[in-house]
Amino acid sequence: MKKKRITIGKIIAGILALIWFLVTGGPFYFMVASAFKEQFELLTAGVFSMPKGLYIDNFKEVIESNFPHYLLNSIVVVSISLVLILLTASFASYPFSRFRFKLNTPLFAVVVAAMAVPIHVTLLPVFELTQKIGLYDSIFGLVGPYTAFNLPISVFILTSFMAEIPKELEESAEIDGCGKFRTFFNVILPLSKPGLATLAIYNSVNMWNEFSFALVLTQSPESRTLPLSIWEYQGQYTANIPLIMAVLTFCAIPMIAAFAIGQDKLIKGMMAGAVKG
Amino acid sequence: MNATRSLANNKKRSTAIVATVFLIPVFFFITVFIIYPIADSFWLSLHQWNGISSDRNFIGLENWKVLITDNVFYKAFFNNIIIVILSIIVQLPIAMAIAFLLDTGGKRLNILKMVYFLPMLMSSVAVGFLFRYAYDPQFGIISAIDTMLGGEGMIDLLGNTTYAIYAVIAVICWQFIPFYMVYFLAGLSSIPVELYEAAIIDGATRGQYFWKIALPSMKGTIKSAVVLSLVGSLKYFDLIYVMTQGGPNGATELMATYMYKNAFQTMKMGYGSTIAFAMFVVITTIALVTLKAINGKEEA
Numbered sequence: 119m120k121k122k123r124i125t126i127g128k129i130i131a132g133i134l135a136l137i138w139f140l141v142t143g144g145p146f147y148f149m150v151a152s153a154f155k156e157q158f159e160l161l162t163a164g165v166f167s168m169p170k171g172l173y174i175d176n177f178k179e180v181i182e183s184n185f186p187h188y189l190l191n192s193i194v195v196v197s198i199s200l201v202l203i204l205l206t207a208s209f210a211s212y213p214f215s216r217f218r219f220k221l222n223t224p225l226f227a228v229v230v231a232a233m234a235v236p237i238h239v240t241l242l243p244v245f246e247l248t249q250k251i252g253l254y255d256s257i258f259g260l261v262g263p264y265t266a267f268n269l270p271i272s273v274f275i276l277t278s279f280m281a282e283i284p285k286e287l288e289e290s291a292e293i294d295g296c297g298k299f300r301t302f303f304n305v306i307l308p309l310s311k312p313g314l315a316t317l318a319i320y321n322s323v324n325m326w327n328e329f330s331f332a333l334v335l336t337q338s339p340e341s342r343t344l345p346l347s348i349w350e351y352q353g354q355y356t357a358n359i360p361l362i363m364a365v366l367t368f369c370a371i372p373m374i375a376a377f378a379i380g381q382d383k384l385i386k387g388m389m390a391g392a393v394k395g
Numbered sequence: 396m397n398a399t400r401s402l403a404n405n406k407k408r409s410t411a412i413v414a415t416v417f418l419i420p421v422f423f424f425i426t427v428f429i430i431y432p433i434a435d436s437f438w439l440s441l442h443q444w445n446g447i448s449s450d451r452n453f454i455g456l457e458n459w460k461v462l463i464t465d466n467v468f469y470k471a472f473f474n475n476i477i478i479v480i481l482s483i484i485v486q487l488p489i490a491m492a493i494a495f496l497l498d499t500g501g502k503r504l505n506i507l508k509m510v511y512f513l514p515m516l517m518s519s520v521a522v523g524f525l526f527r528y529a530y531d532p533q534f535g536i537i538s539a540i541d542t543m544l545g546g547e548g549m550i551d552l553l554g555n556t557t558y559a560i561y562a563v564i565a566v567i568c569w570q571f572i573p574f575y576m577v578y579f580l581a582g583l584s585s586i587p588v589e590l591y592e593a594a595i596i597d598g599a600t601r602g603q604y605f606w607k608i609a610l611p612s613m614k615g616t617i618k619s620a621v622v623l624s625l626v627g628s629l630k631y632f633d634l635i636y637v638m639t640q641g642g643p644n645g646a647t648e649l650m651a652t653y654m655y656k657n658a659f660q661t662m663k664m665g666y667g668s669t670i671a672f673a674m675f676v677v678i679t680t681i682a683l684v685t686l687k688a689i690n691g692k693e694e695a
Contacts, residue, residue, distance in 0.1 A: 129505060135507060140492055141569070148536060149525055162535055210421035213414035219407075227420065232429050232681065238651050240432035242439060242658050242668050246446075247432075266428030269421055298413040319542040322646035328516030328550050329633040334659060352524070359528050366521045371615040373516040377509075385577055391626050 125216070143382045153177070153209045153364040160360055176364035177179065180351075184339060185368065188347035195343060199264040203321055204314055206273035211310075212302050214273065215280035226277070232270040235328055237263075245334050254339045265332045275320075275387065279313030280306060286359050319380040320387025323373060344369055439668035445670070452648040458669040468670065471641075471648045473678070478649075481564050482571070487620055489568070490575035495605055497576070498583040514683065515573040523637025526566045553639055556646040563638055563647050570634065571627070575620055577652040582616035583609060590668060618689050623687055629678045650674045 152160055153176055154169035213219070213227050244263050245254075253259030283306060291301045332343045339350050348365060355361050377384060401636065440458050444451040462468055493511060497504050529536040532551040541550055552562035586609060594604045632651035635641065641656065642646035654674060658667025 120641060127600070131499070134492060135500075135504075138489075139510060142513055142573070144536065145525055145529055145569070146510075148515055148529060167487045206420040206424065210489055213417045217410055217414050219411055219414050222414075225422075229421070229425065232425050233678070234626070235429055235433065236651075236675060236678055238630060238632065238669045239436050240429060241655075242664060242671060243432035243435035244428060245659075246435075247427075248411050256556055262424070263428050264426040269424055273421060294493075298409070302417075323516070327520075329518065329520050329636075333636075334655075338470055345518045348520055359531075359534060362524065362528070366517075366525060368519050374513070375520075377516050378513065385581070388574065389578065389581055 120313060149363050149366055149370075153367045154359050155360045157358050157360055159341050170393035173390070176361045177363060177368070180364050180368060181390055184347070184350070187340070188342055188344050188350075190328060191342065192344040195257050195260050195264065196322055198258075199261050199268070199325055200318060200321055202261065202265045203268050203272050204317060207269060207276050207317065208307060208310060208314065210269075210273045211280050214277045215283075216306070228271050233274065237267060241334055244331070248335050254335065255341050257336065257341050257343065259335045260328075260331055260343070261337070264325050264328065268324060272317050272321060275317060276310065276313050279316075282309055283309050315380070316383040316387045319376060319383045321378060323384060328372065404679075432655045436668050436672045436675070437603045439665055440672050442665045442668075444664045445662045446658075449660070452666070454665070458666050461666065462669050467645060467648065467653060468650070470645060471653045474647060475629050475649050477560060478564055478631060479625055480638070481561075482567060482624050482628045483621055485564075485568050486572050486575055486624060487617070488619075491579050491617075493572070493577050493610050494579035494583055495609065497580055499601060511576060514570050514571045515577075517570075518631065519633035520637050522566065522570050523634045527568075527638050530562060534554065542583075554643055556643050559639060559643060559646045563635055566638065567628075567631070567634060571624075575624070578617060578620055579613070582613045622682065622685055622689070626678060626682050629681065630674070646654060650677070 151167075151169055154173050156170075156173055156175075157172060159173075210229075214222065214229075240263075248254045248259045248262075253262075257286065287305055287309070288301055291305045296304065328343075328344060329345050334348045336342055339347075342350060348362070348369070351362055351365050408561065425440060441453060441455055442451040443454050443457070497508055497511075502505075508678040517525070530551075532538055532549045532554075538550050541547070552558045555562075590608055591604060591614070594608055599607070630651060631649055632655070635647055635649055636652055636655065639647045641652040643689050650670065652673065654667050657663045657670060
């Protein structure tokens with residue numbers, strides 16, 4: 119019984135696994151390997167060759183360019199929006215998950231419907247609005263739309279999370295004389311930490327990579343975020359593919375780190391986010 | 396009696412007040428950045444406006460009349476539909492096959508899982524740039540492979556009006572298969588182990604287990620994957636914008652890129668809004684109809 123059988127199925131599975139490994143890993147290899155090449159090495163040595171040595175001038179040049187500035191922009195926008203999202207979503211999820219009041223279901227339905235709205239229908243009006251309030255071409259103009267568009271899904275995830283907190287905990291707090299507000303801050307919020315962590319990772323990845331609003335609401339290099347900065351490099355170093363690959367490699371590092379740290383949470387968020395449809 | 400009732404009423408009222416306070420922030424954001432813009436988008440579609448000057452001409456349904464006869468819009472919509480169809484028939488089966496492989500392999504394959512997931516972690520912009528260079532006729536991967544196989548290289552897929560759309564769809568699949576892979580993986584691992592054991596005891600092979608047990612019990616997951624893929628493909632923007640900007644010669648134009656070009660490049664804000672609002676209506680309708688069709692079948 120213990121004899122290992124090699125079946126045709128296993129061979130096919132192995133081949134499939136290998137092919138898919140090459141398909142997903144290949145472009146990554148291309149990106150990282152090219153980043154370590156000199157500009158003309160890429161032309162002469164061929165695409166798949168290993169870099170001649172660890173040529174790190176591309177990375178140096180990227181760090182010495184505006185890169186730290188773009189990075190800071192991204193970090194500032196994502197952090198501010200994230201704090202707003204987490205606060206607002208936990209405020210909203212509390213009554214949605216624990217209170218009985220007439221408008222609960224219809225209001226929650228509005229939030230769910232908002233998840234399905236394609237951002238492009240809002241792009242022009244938000245552009246106009248941002249100009250009116252004087253935040254056009256400022257990274258702070260991105261905070262509002264980023265918060266608003268990640269809120270519905272966050273409320274959705276957090277409401278289902280809070281609904282699972284045992285009612286007894288809340289009741290005993292009320293017997294001890296806690297009002298709704300104190301119950302929220304002392305009981306519900308601390309117990310929601312795992313849910314909030316899921317939201318934090320999921321939303322950060324989304325906002326870190328966001329493109330459309332950043333494209334429309336900012337204009338000058340000073341207020342570009344990381345995804346848009348790639349354009350600036352592209353304009354400046356059109357033919358220097360290795361340098362652009364170094365930029366792409368840098369941009370991917372934080373996300374790969376986030377995945378390594380919070381793999382389960384990220385996937386959980388994506389699965390819940392999937393209900394969006 | 397009276398006292399308890401008024402107490403209950405009091406409690407009800409205080410609940411309502413607390414709920415209102417807690418819900419104000421979320422509805423502030425949703426109203427300002429989602430609900431109002433949808434309405435405003437329709438209002439703008441009734442105007443002619445270049446986005447800069449303060450005077451907008453109210454022109455009624457003129458823009459909509461133009462849209463109905465705008466061949467570029469139909470072409471863009473048609474391209475969206477090609478993406479929808481190919482996404483569903485390419486992404487989902489491959490994702491399912493890989494998910495089943497990973498599920499059967501268990502923890503041993505964790506490193507593979509990590510690599511398989513990589514594309515999902517990059518921004519669409521980065522993926523777009525990466526593949527623009529990978530498709531580069533001179534230095535790219537495709538040409539390199541062609542040369543290795545004895546060809547002459549210099550293959551310019553993105554510059555070819557026939558192949559560009561498929562080249563782009565291949566990238567979309569590359570980027571999103573990992574997502575559906577994880578999605579299906581979650582579905583597969585939620586099937587009770589007892590079912591698998593019972594099937595194996597009854598002498599079923601893994602293949603039979605997959606076709607007869609796993610696949611049927613994942614109906615719900617597959618359905619939502621189809622809807623997700625559908626809606627996602629209809630509002631596609633980032634990747635195409637980075638890779639081709641809708642070119643060459645409109646070959647990869649999508650509703651969203653066409654909207655962006657009208658609104659922000661030729662500054663026809665009114666017409667841009669018309670396209671945006673049409674997109675909103677089209678996506679919502681198709682999504683609702685599909686949801687209904689899929690769920691209706693379930694009951695039958």
